[in-house]
Amino acid sequence: MLLLPYAIKFSFYVCFQAIAVYFNLYYLIPRFLEKSRFTLYITYLLITVLCTASLIVTGYYLGAFISGKSFEAIYGPGTYCLYYFYSNALPSTLASTTLAMSIKLTKNWIQTKRRQQLLEKEKLETELNFLKDQFNPHFLFNTINSIFFLIHKNPDKASVSLAKFSELLRYQLYECNDRQIPLINELLYLENAVELQKLRLDNHIKVNFQVSQAHTAQLGIAPFILMTLMENAFKHVSKHPDQPNWITITLHIHQDQLDFYVGNSTSYDTFTPMTPYKGIGLKNVQRRLDLLYPEKYELEVECQQNSYEVKLRLQLSELVDTQIKQPQPEIIYK
Structure with missing residues (x-):
């Protein structure tokens, strides 16, 4: 019978x-705190704590009433009054409510952070896919125009260009869907694209394409990063009848650092410093570099009266799976 008051008190707590x-x-926090109604939330929380403490205090009196004993007989000698019981019930109720609220808010914060990270990742993937999809039609449009030009000018060259164009399409459709691909594949693609671009050029435009090191099997790169810079050179090269017209493309690899240079002669009459920025090409590359290689690249653009030069320095990383899906032919750089 002595344990009955304690059981009643504990059950009330x-x-x-x-x-x-x-x-x-599940009521005050979603309805008031999460909606930034702080004054109402604190008011209702204090009322809740006070009412809960009052109900707990009745447990002391109910236990003494049912057992038929005084507080001194149950809890020992002391001064037992309403203030005494509140001094126990109120801090305990406030502590339990605060602890549960802290756990709940911490859990919500962790879930919110995870959700934000997931959304940022999805946003990044969406933006990267959009940028890559934006590039593909840009390249295809220019290439189809070149082949159309060759059909009327030189059908034999047009046939060769169609063969190379099919290889480029195969690469785009099947080999570059990952965020990183083997660098050797990108170089092969770049070489084919240069050869395709050369088919439509006049003989008085000299193209120099050099790669200083071809042993790149362990390194990876985001697809189409180098391609756009090369394409701009062919797009904006000068066509002087009595002056040198040139395009120079060099690529040097030292350990995991890639140095890529693209330069071309320009015509001052038709070329302005803003010309390369009118399309999506260079802006696309800069945005993708910001997303994929933050603080790991340097991009310099130098525009002069008779030349336009782009220099890219990029820190590459090794691929997790460095195996190339298909055997690659030997690259011959010209």
């Missing part, structure tokens, strides 16, 4: 504090 905790977590 557990039941009413649990009700207060759930009422705070």
Whole structure:
């Protein structure tokens, strides 16, 4: 019979504090705190804590009433009054409510951070896919125009260009869907693209394409990063009848550092410093570099009266799976 008052008191603590905790977590917080109604939330929370403490205090009196004993007989000598019981019930209720609220808010914060990270990752993937999809039609449009030009000028060259064009399409469709591809594949693609571009050029435009090191099997690169810079050179090269017209493309690899240079002669009458920026090409490359290689690249653009030069320095990383899907032919750089 002596344990009955303690059992009643304990049950009042557990039941009413649990009700207060759930009422705070699933009603007050979503309805007021999460909607930034802080004054109302604090007011209702204090009322909830006070009411809960009052209900718990009744457990002391109910236990003494049912057992038929005085507080001194149950709890020992002391001064037992309403203030004494509140001094126990109120801090305990406030502590349990605060602890549960802290756990809940911490859990919500962690879930929110994870959701934000997932959304940022999805946004990044979406933006990268959009930028890559934006490039492909840009390249295809220019290439189809070149082949159309060759059909009327030189059908034999047009046939060769169609064969190379099919190889480029195969590369785009099947070999460059990952965020990183083997660098050797990108170089092969770049060489084919240069040869395709050369088919439509006049003989008085000199093209110099050099790669200082071809042993790149362990390194990876984002697809189409180098391609756009090369394409701009062919797009804006000068066509002087009595002056040198040239395009120079060099690529040097030292360990994991790639140095890529593209330069071309320009016509001052038709070329302005803003010309290369009118299309999506260079802006596309800069945006993709910002997303894929933050603080790991340097891009310099130098525009002069008779030349336009782009220098890219890029820190590459090794591929997790460096195996090339298909055997690659030997690259012959000209």
